[in-house]
Amino acid sequence: MVATAAVMMALPPLHAYAADAATNTATGAAGGTAAGTAAGTEPEGNWMVRLRGTYLDFAQKSDPVGGAGASDRIGVNNKWIPELDVTYFFTPHIAAELVLTVPQKQDVHLDGNRIGTFKHLPPTLLVQYHFLPHATIRPYVGAGLNFTRIWGEDLAGNTLSLDRWSIAPALQIGMDYRLTRRWYLNADIKKVWLSSDVKAAGAKVSEVKLDPWLFSVGVGYRF
Numbered sequence: 001m002v003a004t005a006a007v008m009m010a011l012p013p014l015h016a017y018a019a020d021a022a023t024n025t026a027t028g029a030a031g032g033t034a035a036g037t038a039a040g041t042e043p044e045g046n047w048m049v050r051l052r053g054t055y056l057d058f059a060q061k062s063d064p065v066g067g068a069g070a071s072d073r074i075g076v077n078n079k080w081i082p083e084l085d086v087t088y089f090f091t092p093h094i095a096a097e098l099v100l101t102v103p104q105k106q107d108v109h110l111d112g113n114r115i116g117t118f119k120h121l122p123p124t125l126l127v128q129y130h131f132l133p134h135a136t137i138r139p140y141v142g143a144g145l146n147f148t149r150i151w152g153e154d155l156a157g158n159t160l161s162l163d164r165w166s167i168a169p170a171l172q173i174g175m176d177y178r179l180t181r182r183w184y185l186n187a188d189i190k191k192v193w194l195s196s197d198v199k200a201a202g203a204k205v206s207e208v209k210l211d212p213w214l215f216s217v218g219v220g221y222r223f
Helices: 002-010 014-040
Strands: 047-057 074-076 079-089 094-100 104-110 113-121 124-130 137-155 160-162 165-178 183-192 195-200 203-209 213-222
Touching (some): 113 160, 165 195
Antiparallel strands (some): 047 079, 047 213, 094 124, 160 195, 195 203
16 A cells, blocks of 8 residues: 555646646647648738730721721731730739730731731730739639821821821730749730721821730639
8 A cells, every 4th residue: 555655646637747848739730720720821921923925806996998898908917916014003902903015017908808017016014903813713804095106007008197106995804823832824805995096198098996805714823
């Protein structure tokens, strides 16, 4: 009996083990939660750059040439162009996007026959709303203005000319698909209401309504 009592007195009380275990468990859980929270709320950065391939699909609408005859005789070729977009996020939901490309050259047709070319540069500035800024799939919409600079016309032996500038409204819908913390896939559709007068010797002979749809796919990097 004396020996048994001595052994029991030498052992730590069971409640001490229980208290230590509870303390360690709580500490570990708290540390894990803190680490997870920190990882989950790590900022993604305010800037995003996207590189996209964009298909220009023009409306092919025009007024009668000289005010008489059939409409829609003047058209512009559709084509793929490269697109670089720079986006800044003011908040997780609100962003501004500047859409850029390199100068483009378009063919012009009259009744299906090529009559010449012109060059243009069409930057667009949009304000966007991002619906699900922390999800894997992130849809958004945008609205803004397109500023198109036209130059280098060579139309019907330099007898026809176009407006030098066109400022037009633009709408946008798209989505980003998050691949990693910084890399995204992107799909985007824009509509621009764009037109230009066609002039001969300074007098308007028609109006071309280009009004293109822009269908884009590409990749994005956020930092």
